[in-house]
Amino acid sequence: MMQHYEMSDLGLLYHFLGMGVLQTDKHIFLHQKKYALKVIEKFGLKDCKSVVTPLVASERLCKEDGSEATNESEYRQIVGSLLYLTATRPDIMFASSLLARFMHNPTRKHMGTAKRVLRYIQGTLDYGIEFRTGKSATLIGYCDSDWAGSEDDRRSTSSYAFTLGSGMFSWASIKQNTVALSTAEAEYVSAAEATSQAKWLRFVLEDFGEEQVEGTPILCDNTSAIAMAKNPIFHQKTRHISRKFHFIREAIQAKEIELIYCKTEDHIADILTKASKDRFVYLRDLLGVKSAKGLEGSVDV
Structure with missing residues (x-):
């Protein structure tokens, strides 16, 4: 540097x-x-x-x-x-x-x-969190939503996570929807939030000399949400969703992002939207959270 x-x-x-x-x-x-x-x-x-x-x-x-x-x-x-x-x-x-x-x-x-x-x-x-050397600085995103997960107001919890090489950045937030959304629409909103973050990260990485030439893959586990983002015919049926979320299609057309399907079982962002028991350790490892004792050469913290 x-x-x-x-x-x-x-x-x-x-x-x-x-x-x-x-x-x-x-x-x-x-x-x-x-x-x-x-x-x-x-x-x-x-x-x-x-x-x-x-x-x-x-x-x-x-x-x-x-x-x-x-x-x-x-x-x-x-x-x-x-x-x-x-x-x-x-x-x-x-x-x-x-x-x-x-x-x-x-x-x-x-x-x-x-x-x-x-x-x-x-x-x-x-x-x-461990960052390994020798990894390419390729940005990859994951988005997920827990539909109507709030017990008090039935609002959905959206989350997104991004990897850069071997490092992980993640966020989770409560989304206040003014209208009732279906599962697919909640996932679509989550994908839109991830798209906004991806555009900002791409801008920052370009400043650091790590320009993302290809579109940033954003993995989603809902095929209906992906269809809504890629097919403009669905936009007439989802006009009740704030138009600010529809810029996701513009990002796809500009080849800034690419929305890709990922199985729920292997979806990293799933750990950010709901409590889990059986898959928690598995998802935690995919998230990049590891013990220092398990690192190569084993170090003490």
Whole structure:
């Protein structure tokens, strides 16, 4: 990078904004073990029993669950800490964004769920994101939607994730739909959000000298949503969807993106829209979240 930008060589980077950085000849590993330990200790869960998944797959959260109110200040601090941890732990992205919906008047059940996520972190302290050398800087996107997943207002949760070489960037957000959408339409909205992010990432990568010559593949597990994006005849039947989402077709025509079908079983973004049990570890590995102990050469964090 010194060939492209004016900078000083201060040696290898080890810490940055609460993140640990491990560098070898073959990879760069980002983690937040030290920060996670402080958070766990701060909220009285030091040496607690760990759990395998952040959330219970069969459990649904809602604003009024019949349990008593809890300490709102403490709850907000836990959720804020979890959101910061998602910088290197996208595997807790869905859990953190779900808990963030109940910042006002949280209940004891919400608090218990938040502390369960901390117990999951306790068992995966040395996990982080690995970036391998020698990988081509090809941008690939994944989009998914949990149709009407909110128990309170039946809104859908959309998410998208992007890989660049071997690195992963991911986000999950609640989408406020003003009209009732079908499953395919919810997936279409998710694909449109991913398209918007892909266009921005392509612009940033071009500035860094990594121009994406080919259209960015965005993988979707809903064939109807793909048909809506590619065939203009469907647009007359979906006029009730805000027109801002229909720019996805323009991006396809401009060869900026390419919407491709992906089986649900192998869809990375599925871990960002719903709690899972049987496939969680498998999807977490596809997401790029790994243990430092499993890296080649094995390193300590």
